[in-house]
Amino acid sequence: MTTAASNLNFIIAAYAVTWIVILGYLWRLVRKGGRARADYERMAQQRSGEKSQ
Amino acid sequence: MKPEGQLNSSSDRLRDPSAARPPRTSIWLAFVSIGAVIVAQTYAILTSPAEGDMGHLQKIMYVHVPAAWMTFLSFFVVFAFSVRYLWQRRENDDLLAASAAEVGATFNGLTLMLGMIWGRPAWGVWWVWDARLTSTLVLFLIFVGYLALRAFTDDTQQKARWSAAVGAIGALNVPIVYMSVKWWRTLHQPPSSPATLDPRYTMGLRLNAIALLLVMIYFIRKRYEIARLERATEHMAEAAAMGGK
Amino acid sequence: MKRGWIIGGAAVIVAVFAWLLFGGLQKNVVFFLTPKELLAKGTDGVGVPVRLGGQVKPGSVKWNAQTLDLRFIVTDGAREVPVHSTGAPPQMFRDGMGVVVEGRFGTAGVFEATGLMVKHSNEYRPPKPGEEAHEKYKTLIQQSSQ
Known part of the structure; x- marks a missing residue:
């Protein structure tokens, strides 16, 4: 393997790791956010239901 | 913060006043920031010529250096809001500091990984225990500890106080990491500046830093939104358990 | 409380x-000694594990691709230390580069390196017109060593 070719592997690895971390964390936030929003809305409705009775 | 609470309780009497509506982060900020990273990386890769010593390996700079900068910035946010929490004891400051800490730790881990990937071909080694690499790892471990502390502490006030102390003091390591290459003799080179960087690399680096800054802002905002939602849900659950008052 | x-x-x-x-x-956070500092230690610097850093003196590199034997001189501008190492060097290694070698300074006045790292400066510039990127030059050396 020539140096240039093996260097290309390191460059690709660096950009791949960057995207895995960015998109991975983004995915985690979106999922967690959806769950937190749903829990919040459910609890808020339950509370307003209790109070109006 | 106060007007928000008042507005909420008056316009929405049925809802618990402690559950002031958490903010909502637009998904468009995510699309815009991700798009900015794609544009910045493409521009930088297409416009930068091979470097004299490193050849195309120089292109790892466009991800490694902005990741390090965003690490520093995130932890600066942790510092600012931790100090303000200790001073004014506002719950939301604690949640914002914690959100920035998680994002900062993510960028910190990324910086370390990218540094290793760059170091292997450029230096000949994945890792050395010089002052820059060691202090960066220490910074990472402090904030992993910070997040573990939060995960394992149940009492919210205790959690907030302890993590504000750890966050504020841990962030003091940031200037040490930054200055390590100037104060001590390291394998890692000192920071580049426009004077030591060919103009054909400077623009690409700046664009990538701005793009990653947008990503960081989205990450912290979104994480903060989640923390607010979770805390508001907890408060409502507590209030319900107390008898609906 | x-x-x-x-x-x-x-x-x-x-x-x-x-x-x-x-x-x-x-x-203790000094990662390596310069040739001047190593030589100033006298016999205290001999035979103990130490890192030596400096510039590869231009024109001093002798590389035998058959025996994988590498000799060069590390200089800090003031003093020089000859270094002996075996195995192919990192791809960025070349005349005039910064290096850090790990090993022991022998009694014969030659530093026996067990590890060789390249130290970069904070300058990033493309080769000037007429120059070639050193990557290509190194490729030739690496290929000849295989």
Whole structure:
């Protein structure tokens, strides 16, 4: 393997790791956010239901 | 913060006043920031010529250096809001500091990984225990500890106080990491500046830093939104358990 | 009580940082010695594991691709130390580069390196017109060693 070719592997690895971390964390936030929003809305409705009775 | 609470309780009497509506982060900020990273990386890769010593390996700079900068910035946010929490004891400051800490730790881990990937071909080694690499790892471990502390502490006030102390003091390591290459003799080179960087690399680096800054802002905002939602849900659950008052 | 613990813990961490910054550790965080510093140690610097850093003296590199034997001189501008190493060097290694070698300084006045790292400067510039990127040059050496 020539140096240039093996260097290309390191460059690709660096950009791949960057995207895995960015998109991975983004995915985690979106999922967690959806769950937190749903829990919040459910609890808020339950509370307003209790109070109006 | 106060007007928000008042507005909420008056316009929405049925809802618990402690559950002031958490903010909502637009998904468009995510699309815009991700798009900015794609544009910045493409521009930088297409416009930068091979470097004299490193050849195309120089292109790892466009991800490694902005990741390090965003690490520093995130932890600066942790510092600012931790100090303000200790001073004014506002719950939301604690949640914002914690959100920035998680994002900062993510960028910190990324910086370390990218540094290793760059170091292997450029230096000949994945890792050395010089002052820059060691202090960066220490910074990472402090904030992993910070997040573990939060995960394992149940009492919210205790959690907030302890993590504000750890966050504020841990962030003091940031200037040490930054200055390590100037104060001590390291394998890692000192920071580049426009004077030591060919103009054909400077623009690409700046664009990538701005793009990653947008990503960081989205990450912290979104994480903060989640923390607010979770805390508001907890408060409502507590209030319900107390008898609906 | 709890506040006392926090203040105490904070004081300990601040003390550790202060010690890191101003204390004796400042000497230990020197990652490598320069040729001048190594030679100044005299016999104390001989035979013990140490790192030596400096510039590869231009024109001093002797590389035998058959035996994988590498000899060069590390200089800091003031003093020089000849270094002997075996195995293919990192791809960025070449005349005039910064290097850090790990190993022992032998009694014969030659540094026997067990590890070789390239130290880069903070300058990033494309080769000037007429020059070639060194990557290509190194490719030839690496291929000849296989």
